[in-house]
Amino acid sequence: xxxxxxxxxxxxxxxxxxxxxxxxxxxxxxxxxxxxxxxxxxxxxxxxxxxxxxxxxxxxxxxxxxxxxxxxxxxxxxxxxxxxxxxxxxxxxxxxxxxxxxxxxxxxxxxxxxxxxxxxxxxxxxxxxxxxxxxxxxxxxxxxxxxxxxxxxxxxxxxxxxxxxxxx
Amino acid sequence: xxxxxxxxxxxxxxxxxxxxxxxxxxxxxxxxxxxxxxxxxxxxxxxxxxxxxxxxxxxxxxxxxxxxxxxxxxxxxxxxxxxxxxxxxxxxxxxxxxxxxxxxx
Numbered sequence: 672x673x674x675x676x677x678x679x680x681x682x683x684x685x686x687x688x689x690x691x692x693x694x695x696x697x698x699x700x701x702x703x704x705x706x707x708x709x710x711x712x713x714x715x716x717x718x719x720x721x722x723x724x725x726x727x728x729x730x731x732x733x734x735x736x737x738x739x740x741x742x743x744x745x746x747x748x749x750x751x752x753x754x755x756x757x758x759x760x761x762x763x764x765x766x767x768x769x770x771x772x773x774x775x776x777x778x779x780x781x782x783x784x785x786x787x788x789x790x791x792x793x794x795x796x797x798x799x800x801x802x803x804x805x806x807x808x809x810x811x812x813x814x815x816x817x818x819x820x821x822x823x824x825x826x827x828x829x830x831x832x833x834x835x836x837x838x839x
Numbered sequence: 840x841x842x843x844x845x846x847x848x849x850x851x852x853x854x855x856x857x858x859x860x861x862x863x864x865x866x867x868x869x870x871x872x873x874x875x876x877x878x879x880x881x882x883x884x885x886x887x888x889x890x891x892x893x894x895x896x897x898x899x900x901x902x903x904x905x906x907x908x909x910x911x912x913x914x915x916x917x918x919x920x921x922x923x924x925x926x927x928x929x930x931x932x933x934x935x936x937x938x939x940x941x942x943x944x
Contacts, residue, residue: 688865691864692861694861699859704859706859713867714868714870717867718868780854781858784851784852784855785855787851788852799848800852803848804849804852831844831848834848834851835848
């Protein structure tokens with residue numbers, strides 16, 4: 672593990688703390704609603720920013736930049752996990768007990784929507800989450816997702832149509 | 840696609856995120872990353888398995904027992920072996936004996 676910097680940018684840390692709930696929700700989306708993975712991704716992203724491995728250039732809002740770093744970190748983690756686990760982790764997860772400490776009705780509805788979202792492509796899921804849950808514009812979503820605005824619009828339209836079909 | 844559809848998508852995404860409370864910011868920064876250990880576990884397991892298989896103390900196989908010369912002799916009887924049998928072979932194989940009266944036995 673990398674050495675934690677002794678002196679962190681306190682102003683930046685304060686700003687990150689201010690948008691922490693939204694960042695966590697976005698990390699959850701990037702990690703397929705895997706809470707543990709989302710926590711790891713978000714922690715890694717924060718540390719990247721605070722120790723200067725990811726630098727804010729001021730060309731977008733802090734939130735847009737943070738979301739882009741979180742997304743890139745999640746993609747990297749997923750790639751590393753694929754190489755490292757070679758399917759063994761899924762085997763272990765299959766035997767892990769499922770947690771069920773939530774009201775059944777809420778859990779059912781949430782599970783249904785998450786299952787529907789899981790059937791969308793990753794980019795469709797991302798653009799819908801950014802636009803409808805985090806209130807970004809499609810242009811901002813495109814910047815976060817590192818795709819052209821045209822491509823983001825296509826993912827947005829197709830994702831909406833497909834989610835509507837999945838939830839029918 | 841109209842506004843009603845957009846509202847439906849918005850409600851669906853809110854439902855997907857409902858009930859997920861983020862861990863405290865400070866706690867998240869200070870905690871040890873858990874996933875990395877979980878990622879390494881299958882790798883470590885596979886590595887240990889391979890190392891065990893490679894380094895397993897294989898005993899050398901026991902040497903084959905020495906061959907007895909007699910075991911190499913194969914009993915065989917050819918179809919023309921009778922040509923090699925001489926008449927009166929039994930008589931020639933032993934020393935002639937004479938009884939007390941001087942007659943052939």
